[in-house]
Amino acid sequence: MLYSWYLFQVIKTRQNIFIMRNQENTGVLRGQINLYFDNALSPSEKDNLLQKVDADPKCNKMFNKEKTFRDFIKNNVKRSSVSPDLIQSIRDSIRVV
Amino acid sequence: MCFVNILNFRAFKLVNKKTKTKNQRIFDKELFPHMDALKTFAYHLSYNEEDANDLVQETYMKAHRFIDKYLEGTNAKAWLFKILKNAYINEYRKKKKRPQQVDFEDIISYQNSDSASSSKYLDLRQEIFENMMGDEVTIAINALPIDFRTVILLCDIEGFTYEEISKIIDVPIGTVRSRLFRARNMLKEKLRNYAEKLGYEDRRGLKKSKSTEEE
Numbered sequence: 002m003l004y005s006w007y008l009f010q011v012i013k014t015r016q017n018i019f020i021m022r023n024q025e026n027t028g029v030l031r032g033q034i035n036l037y038f039d040n041a042l043s044p045s046e047k048d049n050l051l052q053k054v055d056a057d058p059k060c061n062k063m064f065n066k067e068k069t070f071r072d073f074i075k076n077n078v079k080r081s082s083v084s085p086d087l088i089q090s091i092r093d094s095i096r097v098v
Numbered sequence: 099m100c101f102v103n104i105l106n107f108r109a110f111k112l113v114n115k116k117t118k119t120k121n122q123r124i125f126d127k128e129l130f131p132h133m134d135a136l137k138t139f140a141y142h143l144s145y146n147e148e149d150a151n152d153l154v155q156e157t158y159m160k161a162h163r164f165i166d167k168y169l170e171g172t173n174a175k176a177w178l179f180k181i182l183k184n185a186y187i188n189e190y191r192k193k194k195k196r197p198q199q200v201d202f203e204d205i206i207s208y209q210n211s212d213s214a215s216s217s218k219y220l221d222l223r224q225e226i227f228e229n230m231m232g233d234e235v236t237i238a239i240n241a242l243p244i245d246f247r248t249v250i251l252l253c254d255i256e257g258f259t260y261e262e263i264s265k266i267i268d269v270p271i272g273t274v275r276s277r278l279f280r281a282r283n284m285l286k287e288k289l290r291n292y293a294e295k296l297g298y299e300d301r302r303g304l305k306k307s308k309s310t311e312e313e
Contacts, residue, residue: 035279039253041260070286074254079236081137087151088133094155095125095162 030060034067121165128174129161135175135256136182142239142251143186156189157182176258180266183248238288246281253278 033050036042042050054064136157140150160181161168168177239247248267252258253274264271 039260039278040257070282071254074235074239074250074285077235078239078255079138079141079233081134081141081147081150083133083137083151083154087155088130091133091155091158094159 027063030063031067034064037064038067038071120170121162124165124168124170124174125158125162128170129158129178132175132178136178139179139251139256140182140186142236142247143183143244145240153182153185153189156185160185173262175256176262176266179252179256179258183266234289234292238285238292241288242281242284246277246284249274249277250281250285254282 030053033042033046037047037050053060055061133154136154137150140153140157141147144150144153157178161178164181168174239250242250245267249263252263252266253260258266260271260274263274267274269277
């Protein structure tokens with residue numbers, strides 16, 4: 002009885018460790034993907050990540066999701082342009098000053 | 099004596115002309131090309147066209163005043179963005195034109211812990227973006243507190259590096275990274291809310307429950 006309880010505890014602990022490591026790895030991977038899209042990885046780190054993305058479907062999915070989000074934000078945010086009048090006004094005021 | 103004075107005056111005029119030509123060249127080649135990017139940034143900071151135009155104009159006036167401090171061929175865009183950000187803080191935030199402010203004291207502990215940020219990552223399905231119009235992005239970005247909005251605009255829209263952002267907004271790189279992480283999560287949350295309002299359902303939880311029911 003005591004032995005089976007002991008076995009149960011061991012299995013439970015190992016399961017928890019596995020889950021924690023898995024979460025930790027996912028967190029690290031997400032961090033790497035963010036850094037990749039922020040152009041903050043070194044060339045070798047970029048290569049490593051891209052290899053992982055090619056090899057691991059889970060990683061690939063995460064990578065594509067983040068890419069979609071970044072592209073969506075970049076392509077859909079309202080961009081303003083300066084009117085020719087304002088450009089002229091700025092040029093004139095700089096010349097006068 | 100009079101002849102020497104005339105010579106000095108001519109030399110001064112020549113130097114002055116050269117400086118003016120150099121400054122004009124810097125403005126034409128390095129500073130003016132960023133006008134639209136500055137306007138976009140100014141628009142998202144101030145929420146309206148008129149204030150954005152004023153901010154852009156003021157930025158160039160200040161750039162002209164302090165042009166001696168700018169080194170030709172260096173990062174003109176970052177320099178201009180820093181001037182604009184400071185101009186916004188001085189002219190607009192002090193007047194409290196915008197009621198929305200964020201108290202960073204409340205989240206300092208969050209910002210400094212990478213472990214906390216990695217565990218609270220918000221995920222979004224790709225299809226959510228496909229069903230959205232572009233306006234939601236602008237609305238969602240404008241709804242972010244100013245400091246989060248700034249990092250999103252500088253990084254995701256203008257493509258500045260962490261180091262450049264850190265210099266523009268005068269905070270450490272670690273803070274830039276954590277603000278970005280939090281800002282993106284807030285943005286994803288806002289976009290998800292918009293998607294739900296549009297009638298889009300988040301089925302991530304449903305799939306699991308359906309499969310268990312079938313079993």
